[in-house]
Amino acid sequence: MTQTNVKLKRIADAVELEVPDRVPIFLQPNYLPAKIAGLTYRDLYYNQDEYLDALRRLLIDLDPDLFLPGDTPVVAPGPINDLWGTVQIKWPGHGIGVNVSHQFVEGEYMKQEEYDHFLDDPTDFLIRVYTPRIFKKMAGLSMLPPLINLSLGCYFGAAMANFFSTPPIAAALEAMQASAKTGAEWTMKFSRFHQEMAELGIYASHAATAMVPFDIISDMLRGMKGSMMDMFQVPEKLLAAQEKLYPSVLEGAVQVAKVTGNPRVFIPLHRGADGFMSPKQFELFYWPMLKKLILDLIDEELTPLPFFEGVYEQRLQYLAELPKGKVIGWFDRSDLSQVKVALKDTMCIAAGMPVSLLQTGTPETVKEYTRKIIDTAGGDGGLIMATNTVLDEANPELIKVWVDYTKEYGRYV
């Protein structure tokens, strides 16, 4: 068997809850390659070639089975953020230090009273109200006429062209046009990079990402506080907005997965964690859509890769409803033995190493913890070794110890 086939089989065995030749390793480099190569975090946003070289060196050196794709830390390339005037994130060197991870600036970018506009005509709302708010240089789009006027067809030509001549609208259109080349280049380079790595048997964990509708509303539109108040004040609108968003979430993920040939679909989960909502609220506002998304992706013969950030111990009984051997559940701080007991016949568990230990531990403590993870959750397969979060500030020497020791102690045959 070739090296790439060995790895594909290893991953497939783990996902299907069969016993692989050894525990597969899923690496989350994120900003780490920059630190090792003497680049700044900002370079990830502006200096794609050097960053990809650094990531390539790290991946070849550690030779994991899966890795979090290179574009994960780059929410959108720096030049595009500059051209559009992005306000929803602070990125390295812009609002935060050059060596500080990007961070989201949460806000109520859609007001509660705007649900009706969104529900009535989401595209019109998103183009004329939301986009001008989240990109400063798109402010002009708010001056566009209601998009339903396009129903006037060719009769609307002169009027529309006249709108395009309005300086703020023209400026927004120019900003979009100016970003086109960068967007195409970045996407192409990442895609080539992931292809190149796959040929070496180092696979990007995913190409497609799908957010559950509640998280889109909470993260991007209403803000956490807004979405949580909506649970009490306008619950029916909160649910209707989720229904409205769902088809595009599924369609987008399936399309990217099929085009790239990477079957795994990343589902980063934000507000469904224990503590973020009551079990009752989880049952009403979160689980139905999450479950539907996972099942629909499985129907498309894809492998959902939900990231259960935070603690999901109160949710394990729901997760156990999912079909066997079809999902990779990446866990953050949930108790690993509880997760294993609840889900050993359901899903492959990606979990284990706290990044805090890879940052401050010793080779001995790292090895000891690695052994504990494999003993707890890997005895009969169904485990992918991963960290609980991204490696950004971890100690490269300890990462090497962890990866090497997993390859040694994690052998089944």
Add this chain to the structure above:
Amino acid sequence: MSQKLLDAILEKKDLEAVAAVEKMLAEGYDPNKVLATCQQAMEIVGKRFEEKEFFLPDLIMSGEIMKKIMEVIKPWLKDSSDDKKSAGKIVFGTVEGDIHDIGKDIVIFMLEVNGFRVYDIGVDASPQKFVDKIKEVNPDIVGLSGFLTIAFDSMKKTVEAIERIGLRDKVKIMIGGGTVTEEINDYVRADAYGEDAITAVALSKKWMEEK
């Protein structure tokens, strides 16, 4: 009437709660008594959160209701009741380089309903900002919050800055948030790591008793 207000807050019915307050004030209730009912409600909210009967959305919604009630009640209050004795003073912030505030705000909410006076210095707070506030208010406890792994070093620097001004022995320092673990407590040389808001309250109470 007080019971109606209490129930409205606990059921997170904002309009009903505000209407109850307005009615009570119009009928000549002592505004301080209305406020006391609200405080009683918030204590129950805190308790239910501890007992995992209430969750983050309940905290947020009841916090919002309180804000609305305060707007109504403020003009009726003659003097600020802010000078009542607190359970202890705490300077609290998210450390430098990190702008996450959810965890910080939950902990502060729980500390406040438990009677602590909390000085919230916000997010991305530099060691100097902590030091300045500590010098200004002379707290019993300092709380360092952070979500990102980068926060570990910021926490360490903040503790070192407090050491440098010679106030390390005067305050207890607790840390917590997203990726923080027990190991990080040793790394930053804080006094304790707390996994959640409940632990933060328990630690603060314990330290105040030991004083």
